[in-house]
Amino acid sequence: MQLSKRIQKVKPSATLVITAKANEMRKQGIDVIGFGAGEPDFDTPDFVKEGAIKALQEGKTKYTPSAGIPELREGVAKKLKEQNKIDYKPSEVVITPGAKMGLYEIFSVILNPGDEVIVPAPYWVSYTEQIKLCDGIPVTPMMSEENRFVLTVDILEENLSENTKAVVINTPSNPTGAVIPKKELEKIAEFCVANNILIISDECYEEFSYDEEHISIASLGEDVKNITFTVGAFSKSYSMTGWRLGWVACPEEYAKAIATMQGQTVSNPTSFAQYGALEALKDKGKFPAMMREEFRKRRDYIVKELNSIDGVKCIKPEGAFYVFPNISSYIKGGIKNDIDFASYLLEEAKVAVVPGSAFGAEGYIRMSYATSMENIKEGINRIKEALSKLS
Numbered sequence: 380m381q382l383s384k385r386i387q388k389v390k391p392s393a394t395l396v397i398t399a400k401a402n403e404m405r406k407q408g409i410d411v412i413g414f415g416a417g418e419p420d421f422d423t424p425d426f427v428k429e430g431a432i433k434a435l436q437e438g439k440t441k442y443t444p445s446a447g448i449p450e451l452r453e454g455v456a457k458k459l460k461e462q463n464k465i466d467y468k469p470s471e472v473v474i475t476p477g478a479k480m481g482l483y484e485i486f487s488v489i490l491n492p493g494d495e496v497i498v499p500a501p502y503w504v505s506y507t508e509q510i511k512l513c514d515g516i517p518v519t520p521m522m523s524e525e526n527r528f529v530l531t532v533d534i535l536e537e538n539l540s541e542n543t544k545a546v547v548i549n550t551p552s553n554p555t556g557a558v559i560p561k562k563e564l565e566k567i568a569e570f571c572v573a574n575n576i577l578i579i580s581d582e583c584y585e586e587f588s589y590d591e592e593h594i595s596i597a598s599l600g601e602d603v604k605n606i607t608f609t610v611g612a613f614s615k616s617y618s619m620t621g622w623r624l625g626w627v628a629c630p631e632e633y634a635k636a637i638a639t640m641q642g643q644t645v646s647n648p649t650s651f652a653q654y655g656a657l658e659a660l661k662d663k664g665k666f667p668a669m670m671r672e673e674f675r676k677r678r679d680y681i682v683k684e685l686n687s688i689d690g691v692k693c694i695k696p697e698g699a700f701y702v703f704p705n706i707s708s709y710i711k712g713g714i715k716n717d718i719d720f721a722s723y724l725l726e727e728a729k730v731a732v733v734p735g736s737a738f739g740a741e742g743y744i745r746m747s748y749a750t751s752m753e754n755i756k757e758g759i760n761r762i763k764e765a766l767s768k769l770s
């Protein structure tokens with residue numbers, strides 16, 4: 380085996396691992412309730428599918444420009460202008476095979492060996508691993524539960540070094556559901572402009588903000604826009620996770636570099652998928668609004684039920700479709716950490732959750748409520764029963 384040092388530094392995606400384990404149990408006929416999924420449980424809307432089918436029938440099945448078809452770059456620029464209040468030109472938008480690839484491309488084009496990127500914890504699993512793949516160093520300060528896991532500017536101040544190149548902000552957040560309020564975004568933006576730190580703003584969950592309107596940090600001023608990469612995707616908003624389509628919007632020189640990288644790696648996002656995405660843009664947010672209302676009901680239910688369990692403490696998240704309960708009071712005896720806790724739930728309750736340590740936060744679990752109300756009710760009952768055996 381002659382694996383590179385680079386790949387040996389990288390951990391497999393914990394969320395995919397737990398889903399695989401749960402699927403394996405299901406194959407054996409075991410009825411597992413999954414709270415691991417990072418994708419909406421709704422089908423991709425028909426109008427999107429029809430756009431792709433039509434493209435296939437019309438023979439739009441060949442390579443496209445590396446940065447995506449011009450209509451889609453224009454469409455995303457228009458959406459960013461109308462919905463997110465950021466004035467990007469189509470040449471500043473690159474269509475990527477999922478936001479995940481877009482993020483990896485950003486790290487690839489900005490990082491030199493030893494550059495630090497501040498990734499506030501709890502963080503989405505791939506940021507740190509992608510940064511390591513690009514020879515950068517993730518710096519992962521913990522945000523406080525008391526402050527609802529919201530990133531504040533003092534965390535950036537405390538972690539600034541001469542090697543700080545960028546900061547990742549993810550609002551609404553996976554895994555905590557935290558939403559950074561506008562006032563705090565303004566302070567973060569001001570700090571990054573003053574210290575010449577690039578902002579990577581992952582807004583994949585922009586459609587799932589329950590209490591406040593989603594704010595894009597790049598909308599806060601031209602100087603902020605000039606240092607920001609706005610990352611988004613069709614994946615969660617239009618339940619298109621398998622289509623692999625997202626975007627990066629950023630100053631043109633960076634966009635060109637990302638397109639070059641894309642041209643030398645994946646060539647382009649899948650041709651007919653891009654035509655489906657064009658139809659998603661025409662919907663102007665109606666489909667995600669429908670999902671948002673359903674998720675809101677599930678959020679309210681799951682938070683109430685989790686907090687009714689002795690020893691479980693769960694903040695009511697303002698966005699995304701995850702809850703991140705504190706289960707640290709159960710870490711005793713045979714249960715040494717949150718991984719043991721998640722394994723106990725899988726084996727005893729046949730319920731799949733993701734341990735918080737996968738997101739850089741021990742003593743928590745992440746549960747996705749992108750599953751039916753029926754599953755949520757059954758899963759919660761099973762968790763209650765399994766935990767009552769422990770106390």
Ligand SMILES: Cc1ncc(COP(=O)(O)O)c(C=O)c1O
Binds near residue numbers: 417478
């Ligand atoms: C915070 C966050 N960013 C990016 C992604 C990746 O999105 P995509 O499926 O578009 O690659 C995910 C998916 O789980 C996510 O949760």
